[in-house]
Amino acid sequence: MAIENLDAVRLLDEHRHDAIILTTMSANNVHHGLPxxxxxxxxxxxxxxxxxxASSLGLGLALAQPDRKVxxxxxxxxxxxxxxxxxxxxxxxxxxxxxxxxxxGVYAITGGQPVPGSGDTNFAGMAREAGxxxxxxxxxxxxxxxxxxxILEQKGPTLICLKIVPVIENTPVQFRDRxxxxxxIAMKDLQGALAD
Amino acid sequence: MQQEAVLHPxxxxxxxxxxxxxHVVWLPDSETNxxxxxxxEDPEVDLVPVCREGETMAIAAGLWVGGKRPVxxxxxxxxxxxxxxxxxxxxDVNNPLVMLVxxxxxxxxxxxxxxxxxFIEHILHAWGITYYLVETDDDANRISMAMEExxxxxxxxxxxxxxxxxx
Amino acid sequence: MIPSQQGMQLINxxxxxxxxxxxxxxxxxxxxxxxxRDLDLxxxxxxxxxxxxxxGLAIAQPERKVLVLxxxxxxxxxxxxxxxxxxxxxSNLVHFVMEDEDHPSTDGLPIPGMDNxxxxxxxxxxxxxxxxxxxxxxxxxxxxxxxxxGPGPTFVSLKVYHDGDIPAYPTRSMADSLKTVRESLDSTxx
Ligand SMILES: Cc1ncc(C[n+]2csc(CCOP(=O)(O)OP(=O)(O)O)c2C)c(N)n1
Ligand SMILES: [Mg+2]
Numbered sequence: 001m002a003i004e005n006l007d008a009v010r011l012l013d014e015h016r017h018d019a020i021i022l023t024t025m026s027a028n029n030v031h032h033g034l035p036x037x038x039x040x041x042x043x044x045x046x047x048x049x050x051x052x053x054a055s056s057l058g059l060g061l062a063l064a065q066p067d068r069k070v071x072x073x074x075x076x077x078x079x080x081x082x083x084x085x086x087x088x089x090x091x092x093x094x095x096x097x098x099x100x101x102x103x104x105g106v107y108a109i110t111g112g113q114p115v116p117g118s119g120d121t122n123f124a125g126m127a128r129e130a131g132x133x134x135x136x137x138x139x140x141x142x143x144x145x146x147x148x149x150x151i152l153e154q155k156g157p158t159l160i161c162l163k164i165v166p167v168i169e170n171t172p173v174q175f176r177d178r179x180x181x182x183x184x185i186a187m188k189d190l191q192g193a194l195a196d
Numbered sequence: 197m198q199q200e201a202v203l204h205p206x207x208x209x210x211x212x213x214x215x216x217x218x219h220v221v222w223l224p225d226s227e228t229n230x231x232x233x234x235x236x237e238d239p240e241v242d243l244v245p246v247c248r249e250g251e252t253m254a255i256a257a258g259l260w261v262g263g264k265r266p267v268x269x270x271x272x273x274x275x276x277x278x279x280x281x282x283x284x285x286x287x288d289v290n291n292p293l294v295m296l297v298x299x300x301x302x303x304x305x306x307x308x309x310x311x312x313x314x315f316i317e318h319i320l321h322a323w324g325i326t327y328y329l330v331e332t333d334d335d336a337n338r339i340s341m342a343m344e345e346x347x348x349x350x351x352x353x354x355x356x357x358x359x360x361x362x363x
Numbered sequence: 364m365i366p367s368q369q370g371m372q373l374i375n376x377x378x379x380x381x382x383x384x385x386x387x388x389x390x391x392x393x394x395x396x397x398x399x400r401d402l403d404l405x406x407x408x409x410x411x412x413x414x415x416x417x418x419g420l421a422i423a424q425p426e427r428k429v430l431v432l433x434x435x436x437x438x439x440x441x442x443x444x445x446x447x448x449x450x451x452x453x454s455n456l457v458h459f460v461m462e463d464e465d466h467p468s469t470d471g472l473p474i475p476g477m478d479n480x481x482x483x484x485x486x487x488x489x490x491x492x493x494x495x496x497x498x499x500x501x502x503x504x505x506x507x508x509x510x511x512x513g514p515g516p517t518f519v520s521l522k523v524y525h526d527g528d529i530p531a532y533p534t535r536s537m538a539d540s541l542k543t544v545r546e547s548l549d550s551t552x553x
Contacts, residue, residue, distance in 0.1 A: 081443065083247065083445075084443075086442070107224050109226070113232050114245075121449070122487075125484065125488040126488045126489075129485055130485075169226075173226045242422070244451060245451075247444070247447050251412070251441075251443065254413075254414075254415025254418075254419065255416070256419060258384070258416040258417060258419020258422075259420070260419070262382075262548060263545070263548055263549075280409060281412060283409075284409035285416070
């Protein structure tokens with residue numbers, strides 16, 4: 001079983017309240033990621049570039065904004081590239097950080113090649129050992145819908161590993177649709193929203 | 197929009213085989229995805245997938261010391277990620293490593309907008325790493341030139357794969 | 364706790380023809396203990412990459428054992444290597460990690476919160492075939508044969524301390540050690 005990419009981001013947006021959501025990779029896709037459904041664009045941080053650094057960036061945001069929840073939506077290949085960040089986050093232990101991983105088993109954006117250890121790596125187990133306060137694994141839409149509020153009520157840092165159906169990109173990069181806002185503009189917007 | 201195919205996986209793989217490459221240590225990217233299928237199916241070259249590009253030079257160094265002939269296959273963004281490994285496990289230990297590099301943002305018609313493209317050649321210059329550009333099947337033999345140069349100089353050499361898509 | 368140099372001595376006695384990649388504090392001790400320097404790779408630089416170099420060697424030399432003598436202080440900056448190795452699954456690789464109670468790499472200063480990473484669990488989740496932890500020399504001695512002979516990739520955490528000074532880094536360069544091992548393996552250039 002697995003959750004559709006679009007359903008997952010829609011649910012995250014529906015249950016966010018005033019949380020910042022930082023998305024990368026498939027979660028950040030203009031067609032089936034958060035930018036295609038978000039009703040709270042001013043609190044979105046669509047991260048382009050710097051593969052793997054969403055968790056670190058989210059940690060910075062969470063430390064800067066302790067009274068606000070920060071939801072990071074990471075890719076599995078991306079998290080593998082910065083696996084040490086689990087320890088960095090676990091060590092600093094921000095209570096307001098919720099780290100979602102879209103475990104689709106592949107590098108979807110670059111053509112669907114399997115990530116190392118695809119299907120065998122236990123991200124939730126690793127996060128628990130690294131010091132996250134709680135960890136979850138969810139593989140169907142219904143469970144995600146019913147458990148999200150409860151998860152976000154608990155203190156973090158929390159890792160939520162979601163089994164996601166991969167949406168594989170085969171369009172050459174130069175022909176892909178660009179987001180309506182560049183990362184720089186989105187960052188400015190978010191800075192403004194947080195300053196209000 | 198469909199681009200005419202100009203660089204085919206077969207020509208690159210033929211070059212790798214001509215040079216007796218045994219292992220491709222890699223992290224995928226869109227620029228070199230077109231080779232994935234054929235590389236995985238090829239019994240003569242072994243793929244070693246990694247989590248992070250900085251690992252590729254280390255694994256390649258181990259393969260080289262152990263008597264194999266590896267190449268790395270990563271994106272230009274991965275070169276930025278790997279700075280310390282290229283220095284320590286490439287340049288400093290005389291590793292004749294050929295790095296095949298997907299040239300994200302490559303644009304032969306003008307100034308590249310993507311900073312991954314704008315910086316890559318400067319970075320290679322700064323390290324004194326020579327590079328060859330491969331865009332079409334006709335260029336593929338530059339991989340052999342890179343291999344020869346890496347062996348002759350005992351230094352890493354880059355091959356930038358700046359291509360439109362092949363089928 | 365295992366007196367670090369005695370642990371190394373034991374590995375030295377049991378290594379046979381194994382190739383050994385060592386880094387940081389482990390390299391400093393190993394360099395003065397090993398009796399087969401012709402089969403040792405010294406990672407005196409890029410020290411967090413010992414697992415990667417070990418993996419490459421293990422793939423290139425499947426008939427030979429490859430031992431990585433790693434240290435918690437550098438493994439924590441390259442945790443993804445545990446998944447890379449788990450995925451490549453070389454059966455001839457044994458990855459020793461010194462977990463040190465005196466933090467020699469940071470002049471004795473612990474880094475708050477960073478010194479109790481459960482590497483064993485991470486290696487397990489990353490896909491290693493066998494996981495061990497030893498905190499006494501007797502236990503290590505007793506199990507060494509099993510550790511060395513069983514199918515890998517094998518992860519071995521050693522809880523160590525240092526009695527006495529830690530030797531300096533070996534004088535030969537990293538490049539020299541690579542060259543030496545290449546020659547020992549008689550790896551003709553392709
Ligand atoms: C340092 C670096 N290496 C490689 C790339 C190429 N790249 C872009 S997206 C991507 C795959 C991302 O995979 P994952 O995080 O699993 O997200 P998914 O595409 O599956 O949503 C890769 C390898 C990059 N952008 N940066
Ligand atoms: Mg993925």
